[in-house]
Amino acid sequence: MRIDVLSLFPNMFTPMRESIIGKTIERGLVDFQVTDFRDYTDNKHNKVDDEIYGGGQGMLLMPQPIFDAMDAIEAEAGSRGRVILMDPAGKTFNQAMAEELAQEEHLTFIAGHYEGYDERIRNLVTDEISLGDFVLTGGELGAMVVIDATVRLLDEALGDQMSAVDDSFSTGLLEYPQYTRPADFRGMKVPDVLMSGHHANIATWKRKEALRRTYLRRPDLLTDYDFTKEERQLLKEIKAEEANEI
Known part of the structure; x- marks a missing residue:
């Protein structure tokens, strides 16, 4: 370019x-x-x-x-x-x-x-x-x-091109929370699912937390978002969980 x-x-x-x-x-x-x-x-x-x-x-x-x-x-x-x-x-x-x-x-x-x-x-x-x-x-x-x-979106611009794919807004949602070592820092722990090695559960957690962050911080992005059936169920769970937090 x-x-x-x-x-x-x-x-x-x-x-x-x-x-x-x-x-x-x-x-x-x-x-x-x-x-x-x-x-x-x-x-x-x-x-x-x-x-x-x-x-x-x-x-x-x-x-x-x-x-x-x-x-x-x-x-x-x-x-x-x-x-x-x-x-x-x-x-x-x-x-x-x-x-x-x-x-x-x-x-x-x-x-x-x-x-x-x-x-x-x-x-x-x-x-x-x-x-x-x-x-x-x-x-x-x-x-x-x-x-x-x-x-940064050009091929080979990033060390791992999938980094751009998962960015906030690229999927239509804000990016899910991310963690690195140590697993327990001053009592703040990395979610167990991320250390479980269970790839399907990890993928579901990431999708749900991306939806949660978007719902809480930028609900306007969800107005025209094309939900899958699984995502609609996840959002329903999120709304119930957040209502119980109040």
Whole structure:
């Protein structure tokens, strides 16, 4: 996968070369490029923003530097790829979107700053993505989050690819509780079933606890969840157990 980012602050992306993402770059799974689109301005003062026509607060990013930077990426890579604009007005990012983006060969992110974008910049864009109903000072942090969530899903990115399969949201549920040694830590014990070696019982426990955690913390995720017959019975048990806890 090739990933391009257009940003006025390329050094912000240095941490992307660490940890799992850094390893994917080192191993050639990802070609990661950050372009400072200020380098493409034709303004003699290197300006990339200007006042808003019709009045308004703040400054808008001008289209020319971003269009020219995008042309340069296309000339080098052969395509612009799927172009993602980080914008609070975009579609809220989730795990399903990460899984979709992970199937692409080329992603290009536009990380803006200031008051926003000249509307004509959206003509370059295939997707507008937001992290949620809040506003950041720029699109860099949002782009990093989307890139991280996407790259870790690539084949061979994780040591055990099943790690991504069991992640929260990948199954439609939050992830079940997990434990490691010691089996008894300050009186807090690992559930016996996890040390039983009985794979079927362990699988049922994991499914039930994933349902329990989702029911208690994010019941909204269950609204459109496609329950199996076994899961409906497990949820019934969970509701009865939780009612008795109150």
